[in-house]
Amino acid sequence: MVTSLPAQVRRPPKAAKPPKSSPARRTGPLGLVGLLALPMTWLVGVYIFSLVMLLVTAFWTTDPFTSKVKPGFTFRNFEQIFQNSAYLSTSLRTLGIALLVTALSILFAVPLGIFMAKIAAPWLRAVLAVAVTLPLWAGYLVKILAMRVTFTEGGFFNWLMAPLGVSGPGFSITTVVLTLTYLWFPYMAIPVYTAIRQIPVNLFDASADMGARSWRTIRTVVLPLIRPAIIAGSIFTFSLSLGDYLAARFVGGTTQMIGSVIASNINLNPPIAAAFSVVPIVFVVVYLVGVRRTGALDRM
Amino acid sequence: MLRLSRPAKIGLGLIVALVLAFLYVPLFLVVLNAFNGARIAAWPVTDFSLRWWEAAFTSEAIRLAVLNSVIVGLGATAIALLLGTLVAFALQRYSFFGKQTVNLLVVLPIALPGIVTGVALNNTYNQILEPAGIQVGYFGMIIAHATFCIVMVFNNVLARLRRLNPSVEEASMDLGARPWQTFRFITFPQFRSAFAAGGLLAFALSFDEVVVTIFTAPPGVDTLPLWIMNQMARPNEASVVNVVATVIIVASLIPVWVSQRLGRDVTER
Numbered sequence: 351m352v353t354s355l356p357a358q359v360r361r362p363p364k365a366a367k368p369p370k371s372s373p374a375r376r377t378g379p380l381g382l383v384g385l386l387a388l389p390m391t392w393l394v395g396v397y398i399f400s401l402v403m404l405l406v407t408a409f410w411t412t413d414p415f416t417s418k419v420k421p422g423f424t425f426r427n428f429e430q431i432f433q434n435s436a437y438l439s440t441s442l443r444t445l446g447i448a449l450l451v452t453a454l455s456i457l458f459a460v461p462l463g464i465f466m467a468k469i470a471a472p473w474l475r476a477v478l479a480v481a482v483t484l485p486l487w488a489g490y491l492v493k494i495l496a497m498r499v500t501f502t503e504g505g506f507f508n509w510l511m512a513p514l515g516v517s518g519p520g521f522s523i524t525t526v527v528l529t530l531t532y533l534w535f536p537y538m539a540i541p542v543y544t545a546i547r548q549i550p551v552n553l554f555d556a557s558a559d560m561g562a563r564s565w566r567t568i569r570t571v572v573l574p575l576i577r578p579a580i581i582a583g584s585i586f587t588f589s590l591s592l593g594d595y596l597a598a599r600f601v602g603g604t605t606q607m608i609g610s611v612i613a614s615n616i617n618l619n620p621p622i623a624a625a626f627s628v629v630p631i632v633f634v635v636v637y638l639v640g641v642r643r644t645g646a647l648d649r650m
Numbered sequence: 651m652l653r654l655s656r657p658a659k660i661g662l663g664l665i666v667a668l669v670l671a672f673l674y675v676p677l678f679l680v681v682l683n684a685f686n687g688a689r690i691a692a693w694p695v696t697d698f699s700l701r702w703w704e705a706a707f708t709s710e711a712i713r714l715a716v717l718n719s720v721i722v723g724l725g726a727t728a729i730a731l732l733l734g735t736l737v738a739f740a741l742q743r744y745s746f747f748g749k750q751t752v753n754l755l756v757v758l759p760i761a762l763p764g765i766v767t768g769v770a771l772n773n774t775y776n777q778i779l780e781p782a783g784i785q786v787g788y789f790g791m792i793i794a795h796a797t798f799c800i801v802m803v804f805n806n807v808l809a810r811l812r813r814l815n816p817s818v819e820e821a822s823m824d825l826g827a828r829p830w831q832t833f834r835f836i837t838f839p840q841f842r843s844a845f846a847a848g849g850l851l852a853f854a855l856s857f858d859e860v861v862v863t864i865f866t867a868p869p870g871v872d873t874l875p876l877w878i879m880n881q882m883a884r885p886n887e888a889s890v891v892n893v894v895a896t897v898i899i900v901a902s903l904i905p906v907w908v909s910q911r912l913g914r915d916v917t918e919r
Contacts, residue, residue, distance in 0.1 A: 385740035386752070389733040389800070393755050397797050400770035407773055419777060461665040468652040469659060478666070480906065485673050487902035490858050491878045492895040496676035498882070499683055499693075499892075506679050506693040532672065554652040564654040585761065593763015596861065600882055609765045609861075616769055616865065620777065623769060630763045638761065 401631075408624035419620050427625035437611065441629050444608040447523070448591035448633075451530040455538035455587045456580055458531075463543040464572065468554075482543070486536040494600050497529040501601060521603040529597045534590050538583035545579035546572065581641045588637055592630045677899055684892040706893040715877035722863075722873060723856040726795035730852040733796070734803025735845065742811040759798035767798060768865030775866065787868045794866040795859060799852035806848030810841040854905050874898075 408427055411420050431437050466478045485493065498521075501507050507518040519525050549572065557567040595609025608630055615623035654662070679693070687699030706712055737756055741749060759767055771794050775786050786793065818840070822832040838845075860875035867876060874894070881891040 380736075380739075382740055382744045382746060385736050385744075389737045389740075389756075390752070392729075392733055393759075393797070393800070396774075396793060397759060397767075397770075398755070400774040401766075403778060404766075404770040404773050407777065458665065458669050461662050462669050464652070465662045465666045469654065469662060478670075481670060481673070484902065484906055485677065487854060487905055488677060489875070489895070489898040489902065491860055491875050491882070492680065492898050493676070495878070495882060495891065495895050496680045499679045500676045504693065506675070509693050532676070535669075535673070551652075558653050564652070564658045567652065589761055589763060593765045593861070595765060596879070609763070612765055612769055613864075616772060620773060624773060627766045627769050631766055634762060 404624045404627060407621055408628060410621045410624075412619045412621055427621050428628075430622060431625060431629065436606075437626070440606050440611055441608055443523075443606070444592060444630075445633060447527055447530065447607065448588050450527050451534065451591040452538075452584045452587040454527070454531045455535050455583065456542075458535065459538040459542040459580075459583065460568075460573075460576070462539055463546040463576070464568065466543050467546040467549075479543070482536055482539050485532075490533065491596070493533055494529060494597055497525065497532060497597075497601050501525050501528075521601050523602065523605045526597050526602040526605050526607075529601050530591045530594060531587075533594075533597070534587040537586035537590070538580070541579040541583045542576055545576040549575050585638065585641065589634050592633055680892050681896045681899065683889060684896040686889055686892070689889060702890045702893045705890045706897075709890070711872070711877060712874075712894060715872045715874045718871060719857050719874040722791050722795055723853045725792040726799050726856045727849050727853045729792070729796035730799035730803045731845065731849050734800045734848060734852075735807050737800070738804050738807035738811055742808055756801050756804050760801055764798075764859070764861035765865075767794065768862040771797075771862070772865040788871065790866045790868065791863060791871075791873075794862050795856040798859075798862065799856055802851040802855055803845070803848035806844040806851065807841055810844035814840050850905055850908060 407419065409423050409425070411422050411424055411426070412418070413420055431441065462478075462482070466475050466482075470478060499505060501518055501520065503520070505518075511518055519528070553571055553575075554567060557571050562570065593609055595607050595613055598605045598607045598610055608626060612623045612626050615626065682695055684702060685698050685700065686695045687697035687701060688695075734756075737752065741753060771790065775790050779786060814837075819832055819836055822836045823829075827835070858875060860873075860879060863873055863876055864879075867873065872880065878891055878894060
């Protein structure tokens with residue numbers, strides 16, 4: 351990686367732009383190679399190397415008797431993902447959960463953002479901004495614990511619903527979706543709110559002057575303008591939900607997600623765990639490539 | 651101004667109230683259950699007691715877990731501060747082939763699911779380094795955490811560097827300052843608060859991380875999240891975990907307060 355970045359590729363100063371001193375002079379003793387050498391050695395040498403080795407392991411086999419990993423080349427592990435109906439349905443279930451969590455987050459983040467940015471008084475806006483950010487710091491497991499306490503058998507939710515004769519979802523796939531939404535919602539809410547705040551007020555005036563009602567203004571003015579923010583938020587809600595398995599483990603009852611399968615195989619059968627971890631990578635990469643041209647990645 | 655009809659405003663207000671309730675009622679229940687004398691979290695709470703607080707503060711396991719989390723967090727943050735700042739400078743000061751790729755490479759460790767990072771590093775540690783006679787042990791965790799913390803520092807520092815006025819540095823150079831002096835006295839003070847904010851975010855991210863940690867922690871070593879997870883996995887989770895969770899919830903106010911202050915620091919300039 352480092353060797354492919356020769357020092358000559360520095361941009362020559364352009365005449366059209368305001369005069370700029372040569373970048374080399376401004377960075378001091380470290381040139382581009384000097385700046386990138388250490389981080390790239392780390393990211394490529396540790397991280398990318400590990401990802402590649404994981405991919406390689408996915409083609410290896412496990413000795414069924416000693417459960418020792420044997421190098422080789424087989425597509426069997428990948429075939430398993432498609433042939434084993436439990437594995438296939440787990441992949442599809444996980445994808446469905448991740449999409450549902452993303453949809454729910456958008457559904458709540460947009461009204462919240464509109465309220466905060468355009469209706470709430472300045473003091474209320476400040477309070478809400480803190481209120482939405484705060485749970486982000488409260489701790490991942492703390493929040494799973496909180497959902498567990500809320501939805502447990504003799505817990506708050508069932509107590510609240512008892513007078514209505516309704517019993518809560520207990521520990522099930524519904525609770526997994528709710529918990530993941532609970533966990534990742536701020537990642538959607540904050541960029542959406544920021545984007546709505548940045549919409550110039552006169553656009554709303556123009557829309558209203560031309561006779562659009564509130565719903566129409568939201569649909570034709572607000573939504574198209576906050577699309578990049580929604581996409582940026584969805585990268586988090588989608589990717590984070592896709593790889594999660596502790597929510598499924600602690601509030602999901604018998605619900606299995608891709609992560610559950612990887613985690614339960616990592617010690618017994620590393621090649622199948624490796625093959626299975628390619629599934630979320632493929633989902634995320636397809637998603638990232640899909641949204642890349644929208645320019646949303648530059649905002650991350 | 652966005653003109654909304656009265657029913658639309660009320661509807662939006664109700665959604666906001668629902669979202670706030672959804673965000674805060676579960677956390678409130680955890681805090682309440684920390685004072686629940688019963689062994690298992692329940693509702694309504696009938697027996698208020700401080701016995702779990704006493705148990706938490708005298709627990710050697712919790713003390714060790716906190717210590718591990720702090721050591722790993724500080725180690726990972728130190729590495730992330732160095733690497734994240736270097737990449738931010740490279741991307742802001744130079745234009746080169748593969749710039750997008752480098753950017754993607756930094757974001758990748760948090761863009762990919764944690765379990766993939768965890769399993770990949772676990773695979774490298776156990777199937778490649780260990781047979782080669784290299785035991786990463788405790789450092790495996792720090793290496794893993796540093797990898798996904800780089801992006802936090804990178805994002806903050808890069809955003810600040812983009813807003814800096816290059817003439818200030820040029821003036822420093824023109825006045826005869828050496829490159830190192832310019833960096834030390836001119837450049838660094840200008841992005842110091844972003845550097846600190848990035849470090850804080852990196853530490854918070856590391857302190858909270860559990861999925862990658864599960865796969866990279868050496869046997870028998872618990873970070874605080876691992877300790878919480880093991881408690882939750884027990885059939886009758888002792889209420890002491892609610893006490894630890896409550897302390898984390900209260901402690902989470904600190905980074906919010908600090909980042910608000912750092913944010914103000916920026917706008918005042």
